[in-house]
Amino acid sequence: MPKNIKNIAIKTLSKAWAILLEINYDYQFKDGTWKRVSRESYDRGHGTGILLYNVEKSTIILTKQFRMPIYHTNKDEAMSIEVCAGAIDYNDLPESTIIREVEEEVGYKVKDVKKVMETYMSPGALTEKMYLFVARYSEDMKVSEGGGLATEHEEIEVMEIPFSKALKMMSSGEIQDAKTIILLQYAQIHNIFK
Ligand SMILES: Nc1nc2c(ncn2[C@@H]2O[C@H](COP(=O)(O)OP(=O)(O)O[C@H]3O[C@H](CO)[C@@H](O)[C@H](O)[C@@H]3O)[C@@H](O)[C@H]2O)c(=O)[nH]1
Numbered sequence: 001m002p003k004n005i006k007n008i009a010i011k012t013l014s015k016a017w018a019i020l021l022e023i024n025y026d027y028q029f030k031d032g033t034w035k036r037v038s039r040e041s042y043d044r045g046h047g048t049g050i051l052l053y054n055v056e057k058s059t060i061i062l063t064k065q066f067r068m069p070i071y072h073t074n075k076d077e078a079m080s081i082e083v084c085a086g087a088i089d090y091n092d093l094p095e096s097t098i099i100r101e102v103e104e105e106v107g108y109k110v111k112d113v114k115k116v117m118e119t120y121m122s123p124g125a126l127t128e129k130m131y132l133f134v135a136r137y138s139e140d141m142k143v144s145e146g147g148g149l150a151t152e153h154e155e156i157e158v159m160e161i162p163f164s165k166a167l168k169m170m171s172s173g174e175i176q177d178a179k180t181i182i183l184l185q186y187a188q189i190h191n192i193f194k
C-alpha cells in the first residue's frame with residue numbers, strides 16, 4: 001500500500017444510478033514535495049464477462065447491443081459487439097453473476113466457468129474490476145433465445161460466429177470492446193480450440 005498519500009477528502013458529485021466522487025488528497029512526489037491532487041472516480045461496482053466457445057464447431061457467442069456512452073461520442077460505433085457481460089450485484093459473486101448473465105443475455109445454461117483474468121478496465125476513472133471467464137457451450141445447454149431483460153430496457157442480439165471471423169472483426173475494428181479483445185486474444189494465446 002502506498003504511504004505517500006494523506007489528508008484524503010471525498011466529495012460526492014453525483015449519487016444516482018452509480019456514484020461519482022471527487023477525491024482530493026496530498027501526494028508526495030519522488031523529489032519529496034507534497035502536492036494537493038484532485039481526481040474524479042466513478043463507482044458502478046465490479047463486472048464480469050465471458051467468452052463462450054464450442055470446440056467442435058469452432059464457434060463463439062457474442063452479443064450486439066446499443067451503448068449510449070459510445071453513441072454520445074461516436075454515433076457510427078454505437079452498436080457494440082461484446083462478449084456476454086454483466087455487473088455484479090451487491091453481495092453476489094463473479095461466478096454466479098456470469099452464469100446468470102449467460103442465461104439472460106444469450107440463453108444458455110452453463111455450469112463450468114473458468115476464471116482467466118481480473119482486470120481494471122479504466123483505472124484512471126473507474127473503480128470497476130472485471131472478472132473474465134471462458135466456458136464451453138453446446139446446443140443441449142440452450143434454454144431460451146436470450147436477448148436480455150426487457151424490464152431493464154435491454155435488447156441484445158445473440159451472435160454465434162466462427163472464432164476465425166471474430167479475429168478478423170477484431171483486426172478490422174468492428175470489435176473494439178476491451179473485455180472482448182482481451183478474451184479473444186486469451187483464446188488465441190492459449191489455443192483453446194485445440
Ligand atoms: N437507470 C440506469 N440503469 C443503468 C445504467 N447503467 C446501466 N444500467 C442498468 O444496468 C444494466 C446493466 O446490464 P449488465 O448486463 O449487468 O451490464 P453491462 O451493461 O453488460 O456491462 C458489463 O460490461 C461493462 C464493461 O463493458 C461493465 O462495465 C459492466 O460492469 C458489465 O460487466 C442495464 O441493463 C441497465 O438496466 C444507468 O446509468 N442508469
Ligand SMILES: [Mg+2]
Pocket residue numbers: 084085086087101105
Ligand atoms: Mg450485459
